[in-house]
Amino acid sequence: MTQTLVSAASGALLATGEGGPGLHSVPATGVFDATWLVIALPLLGAAVLLLGGRRTNRFGHWLGTLLAVGSFFVGLALFSAMLDASDADRSVNQHLWDWVSVGSFQAEVGLHLDQLSMVFVLLITGVGSLIHIYSIGYMEHDENRRRFFAYLNLFLASMLLLVLANNYLLLYVGWEGVGLASYLLIGFWQHKPSAATAAKKAFLMNRVGDLGLAVAIFLMFTTFGTFSFDQVLSGNAQASGGTFTGIDLMLLLAACGKSAQFPLQAWLGDAMEGPTPVSALIHAATMVTAGVYLITRSAELFNASPDAQLVVTIVGAITVLFGAIVGCAKDDIKKALAASTMSQIGYMILAAGLGPIGYAFAIMHLVTHGFFKAGLFLGAGSVMHGMNDEVDMRRYGGLRKYMPITFVTFGLGYLAIIGFPLLSGYFSKDKIIEAAFAKGGTSGYVLGSVTLVAAGLTAYYMTRVMLMTFFGRERWKEAPVGAPADWHEPHPHESPKSMTLPMIVLAFGSVFAGGLFVLHDSFVNWLTPVTGFSEGDSPFSEYAVTGMAVAMVALGALVAYVQYARREVPAVAPQGSFITVAARKDLYQDAVNEGLVMRPGQYLTRMLVWLDLRGIDGFVGGLAAFIGGTSSRVRKVQTGFARSYALSMFGGTALVVAATLMARMA
């Protein structure tokens, strides 16, 4: 029975051709029945910790961590079950309950687990668990540690819902859920006005993106009458090209908001106001990559519109360079890493825009990036932990002696991200560069060159971070200019085990994940049933591309070495050229947003407030004043002289009589 069905399914797969295999799923049975547990466990944690209040202070962090790890193990069980299943049975659907149903608008709460979401489940729960463990140590002295873990659990649940939802509306719930968790965590130290502002900014810019997702769902509903993956992505969706382009661009807008892509990138740098584990989990490894997930998930829709795909690659290309340039000038270690994140996600978006050539590599880079970037952020957190929360790299230097584990793990992450041969980043980034060239045509050359240049820039700014932090003179020993009277020299020290352990695990991932993924093309093969795959047509051989990439990396690293190792790093940032200043100010992104949106908005608001008071209310008030004024003038007729009243009575009577007589005679 099953056998014939499976062959029928694969037959259908063949029939739909290589444009996209489409998405088809079977009802969840066996181990897959437990899919909902992946989400439920962290959700339970969030609920208990938030509702339990102070009573759960004592064990809150343990409970949160335990549930995150539990969710990871459920994920592992699902993964092993999926390994055992045949290709056609790997895509399962679990209906939980009917959610909203009005007329033809039918939304269920249901989960869809396939190879793509499996990758995400493992990444989210895996890295998530590690970061929970790390946070136990990192947040040890924070009086609100329980609340922190509650929010972390809430984030995990939302993120898992995002990648497991089986329709776009439920995905939207997860989408905004992670936005909320991000808001709460960025603003975790609410007493700092900068943190509160950064949180608000992140939520608002994300909302602009959410608008795109909402409109995309409207369009799907009015076009297809449904927005469930099973139907929209089944490969049967027919519509005019314009409609597809519209849906795709709206989805891209959503992706831009969540993944901090141009032009909605401005919130990510400020989001570093959050505690460092948050930056590692949400703003590096998982949430910000949701945009890549969205585009890859909607592969069927994007494949139908080459125009939209071109826009996706352009957005990716701009962001790759934008992030890289900004990253070169930042002195704040977290902001440098944040710019790097932006740039790396630009790679992924660019790859996703390439269509079946790039989807699998986008996800592959996403996973390896999840490892090394999370590791780098945790390393940065570890450094800050030992340096009195100093973030200015000009106040670091020579730290390798004081925190050896941090140095080694950070160093491995560094080598991975710049694409040092045979480490994770080398494989995943290389593939994207190849895929970009393989797009063919002029756009292929342009995109390929952009990714190559960005690879060089990545090597430059990461080498700079590495050198300024761990090598060179120990600049932190001198009091900074204008230091407060109670300034005392920091005593750098290695972090506790709960913090170094996750860093070590992530370092392993940074080193080996890429190699493992490309072995027998296992990663691409794993994803192909969902995303499709095509080789493309590269003008260069694989070796040529690799050679160019490695050369660019070497060049970038060398320039950085000359600048920051051979020369003294000044403790105060020099003036710098016009470009440096621009990059330090994030290429004036905030000024642009302020000038184009905020200021006009404020003027409009002020004008409307005035209008409401003077205009609409003023009209009504004016009407009342007119009537009041008229009556106060008319009442002067009432003189109080009885004889004048009598006269008017006589006059009136005479008039009436005269009128009556006239009427009679006429």
Place this chain on the structure above:
Amino acid sequence: MNPANYLYLAALLFTVGAAGVLLRRNAIVVFMCVELMLNATNLAFVTFARMHGNYDGQVIAFFTMVVAAAEVVVGLSIIIAIFRSRRTASVDDANLMKW
């Protein structure tokens, strides 16, 4: 005799009364002029009754007299009350009820 003559007389009396109401200041005189107007209408009513050959006008004349009597009582008492408090019987001085 032509009954229309009575009507002319009534109109004349009414006009004299109305002119008195409008022109005189003394409340008592005004009051008497009002009475004159009432009686003018009474005369007209009775004349009409005679002309139409029914009793409607005469009945109304009785009503008018009753009303006039009641009015005299109320009106005079008001005038006296005003005179007591303000030492004047001029209608123009009682002008507080304005605006």
Place this chain on the structure above:
Amino acid sequence: MSGNFPWLTVLAAVPFAGALLVAAVPAGKRALAKNVALLVTLVELALAIAVTVKFSPNGDRFQLTENHTWIKQFGVHWALGVDGIGVVLILLTAVLMPVLVLASWNDADAPQVRMDGTVGDTAAPRSTHAFFALMLAVEAMVVVSFAATDIFVFYVFFEAMLIPMYFLIGGFGGAQRSYAAVKFLLYNLLGGLVMLAAVVALYVATADADLGGAGQGTFDLMRITQAVGTGELNLNPTAEKAMFLGFMFAFAVKAPLWPFHTWLPDTMTEATPGIAVLVTAMVDKVGTFAMLRYCLALFPNASKTFAPLVVTLAIIGIIYGALLAVGQTDIKRLIAYTSISHFGFIIVGIFALTSQGQSGATLYMVNHGFSTAALLLVAGFLISRRGSKTIADFGGVQKVAPLLAGTFLVAGLATLSLPGLAPFVSEFLVLVGTFSRYQAAGIVATFGIILAALYVLVLYQRTMTGPVKAGVEKIRDLNVRELVVVAPLIALLLVLGVYPKPVLDVVNPAVDDTLSQVEKTDPAPSHPIEQVAAVTPLGGNK
């Protein structure tokens, strides 16, 4: 026996009787008056739940109907009956009332602020009694308005509601409350007056068509809608449009629809938080409810003609209200403008004439009731502690009163329609419904969600985060009574966000019926996906 039990009359009579009872409590016994009021609202809640249980979603459109002759000469009947929309809104009213009574527990005990801003020495001896008796009277009238199936009865109670509301607004609250009360009264009286003309005109038209028999007209809603449907009552188009506008004007002022909204911010700012909730969550809902029930069913053709105009005004209201909310410096005024924005959503949903829009709008009325109640009441707790409603006087409350800040945030997130909380479902339905009929309007309305995030988060940031401001440090966290007030609201917001199906199941048939009266069907998808058997070999997902 139970088949003939006059459920709805009892439902209306209980709060009336309760109002008299509370008023009869001896002067000075404030606590007794409050407890009696609370008890009455709880009894009413139990009755409302019983009515909801008795209501079967798939039965007749109107159920639990009663019909007794009231004024024979004009064909007026005491006719009550509920459909899915009515029953849901009655339940909303009944659920909110005990919450409001508890939230306003001490509001009428204190001496009231005078016109010049000074505070009186003592409260009037019966002020508490009057306050709660008036509240109960309003509840009774709201219930009758939701349950009436006779246009005359509806009109009488729709207008009569203004009297207790006038005294509630003018008697209790801020220094400018007299101004606000008069403004409230004048605006709504004007609306009602125009409606009265339309009601009379409609009666004359029904008399011409001999709907009441023996040359008489009728006020019976079901009879008239049936006659409209069969063509028995054939209004001439101009008359129909005029009558539609007459009804609509009253409801637009009440709802309020832009540009008839300016009374709402004043009222909500000056009234006590409980009364402000009473206005927005219940009294105003009568306006939107009546658009759905009366405007559409009685004047289907005029409704279709004017739908684009109403949608345009409502869209302006959404954006306008949101922008103004951003620009406010007063917490309560800010919340008032958010309500104007939300009423825009509700009205758009109704006049998009799609099932998603109207079901969404009905659900929106319920959800907005809960979310605004939560936001306003928590804001009220905050304001009463600090003695100021200026946003700039707050800052860092989160540090001193985390529970208060937390509930405020949840209520705020509900207001900005965060998925997972109830308002999201209704807002999304309204937007989808609008988009499928008027694409551009749908997109413009969607910008409302960005602005919503802006005004809520700005408010939260300025009041709750940052360093603790002077004067804020003495703010206490929520006490038990206040927690009891807020907890059910938040629980309902969560439950209805995750599982709105029970409400939608009750509402959907009534909405479908309304749409069929207007002779509108949902726009079909342009390229529905065909299920090719070979492609889903395993039978799809269900």
